Amino acid sequence: MTQVDELLTFLGEAVTPFHAVAAMSRRLTSAGFEAVTAFDPDTMAPGKGYFMTRQGSSLIALRAGQGEPNEGLRLVGAHTDSPNLSVKPNPVVGRGGCVQLSVDVYGGALLNPWFDRDLALAGRVTLLNKAGQLESVLFDSVAAVAVVPSLAIHLDREANKQRSINPQKDVLPLVMLGEADTFDLKAWLAERLAGENSDYHGMRVMDYELSLYDTQRPGRVGIDQSFIASARLDNLLSCYAGLSAMIDATDAEWSMLVATDHEEVGSASTVGAQGPMLMDALTALMPAPQRNQTLRHASWMLSVDNAHAVHPNYMDKHDDQHSPRLGGGPVIKINRNQRYATDSEGAARLRLLAERAEVDVQAFVMRADLACGSTIGPITATETGIPTTDLGVPTLAMHSIRELACVEDIPQLTALLQAFYRRLA
Ligand SMILES: [Zn+2]
Numbered sequence: 001m002t003q004v005d006e007l008l009t010f011l012g013e014a015v016t017p018f019h020a021v022a023a024m025s026r027r028l029t030s031a032g033f034e035a036v037t038a039f040d041p042d043t044m045a046p047g048k049g050y051f052m053t054r055q056g057s058s059l060i061a062l063r064a065g066q067g068e069p070n071e072g073l074r075l076v077g078a079h080t081d082s083p084n085l086s087v088k089p090n091p092v093v094g095r096g097g098c099v100q101l102s103v104d105v106y107g108g109a110l111l112n113p114w115f116d117r118d119l120a121l122a123g124r125v126t127l128l129n130k131a132g133q134l135e136s137v138l139f140d141s142v143a144a145v146a147v148v149p150s151l152a153i154h155l156d157r158e159a160n161k162q163r164s165i166n167p168q169k170d171v172l173p174l175v176m177l178g179e180a181d182t183f184d185l186k187a188w189l190a191e192r193l194a195g196e197n198s199d200y201h202g203m204r205v206m207d208y209e210l211s212l213y214d215t216q217r218p219g220r221v222g223i224d225q226s227f228i229a230s231a232r233l234d235n236l237l238s239c240y241a242g243l244s245a246m247i248d249a250t251d252a253e254w255s256m257l258v259a260t261d262h263e264e265v266g267s268a269s270t271v272g273a274q275g276p277m278l279m280d281a282l283t284a285l286m287p288a289p290q291r292n293q294t295l296r297h298a299s300w301m302l303s304v305d306n307a308h309a310v311h312p313n314y315m316d317k318h319d320d321q322h323s324p325r326l327g328g329g330p331v332i333k334i335n336r337n338q339r340y341a342t343d344s345e346g347a348a349r350l351r352l353l354a355e356r357a358e359v360d361v362q363a364f365v366m367r368a369d370l371a372c373g374s375t376i377g378p379i380t381a382t383e384t385g386i387p388t389t390d391l392g393v394p395t396l397a398m399h400s401i402r403e404l405a406c407v408e409d410i411p412q413l414t415a416l417l418q419a420f421y422r423r424l425a
Contacts (some may be wrong), residue, residue, distance in 0.1 A: 081265075099180065119146040221404070
């Protein structure tokens, strides 16, 4: 399987942050990484990999180097979450002869593309087992179980000019015919889970975090198949590139992959980039405060998150001199107002790394008259003091239900991250 096919397979498996962490854990385990509850340098062997997960939706993987990490760590950071429609706790609504689920919008979703898609339901379900203990399991309906039909143009003649979307009212998916009392989501989940695994038989669903996703598989598009189209390219593409670089760079010195949840809602959570997860891991590695500080200052992090490629239909949305193209290679993201963490020394070092890895890089700066988005880069740099550089592959349709990137950029990013772990610069 090519690297791109492997990425498409991963994207198809990683339908929620919980599934993303499970899919990453499986790959790390089969590459010989050991699952641990916390890092313990006293039990680590040089060259061996370890990983830990937190609350099922964030993960840190580590490859131990020779001796102590006096030269600092090399860290790749990315996020596991993507904007979506998330099912509310008491969701069932009956209207117009149909059963619907009420939903919340998670993150800055582009809502238009959610209409008329065959949607599945997935996430984490917490069960009460027969011993009276709570147990969380993954759930994925796999099959399309929901749809948000558009309002026909005949009932809204201005639809192409000025239709706006009310997230409370307009995006409730239909799940079946009937009245509100026809359907009990928790009972349905319990039945489905018991059908998949007899161990879950008779267990009660206490709560869940479920979201909808598009059942259309990730795939290649274009006359010469040069594009890849998928949900969640932002930012599972970066998670996957970081993961495969870490697995392949077997000779790398102390290196880390940090994949955190909740970036799309600001990263302030137990398992988000603003939470204590990374600092806890660094403290475990180097408990003495002064030496820990020295370790952090000697380290370098790449915050890898997708960059806005220039859109051929909207060329004026980019600064002419900073218009990354699909297929042009990874993009260094710069914002002097610190929406990205990149500084000139980090960018210079990254350019040198790219030269040595024979990877082309581009630069992105937001138009001065448009507000710039942000990443985990400035947050992680603020929390840890680790010098951080932001980059990512050029992407179109960011935060749509189906985003677009370019086949050629995938091996470029992976090669760059491998060179980073191998300290080519
Ligand atoms: Zn992102």
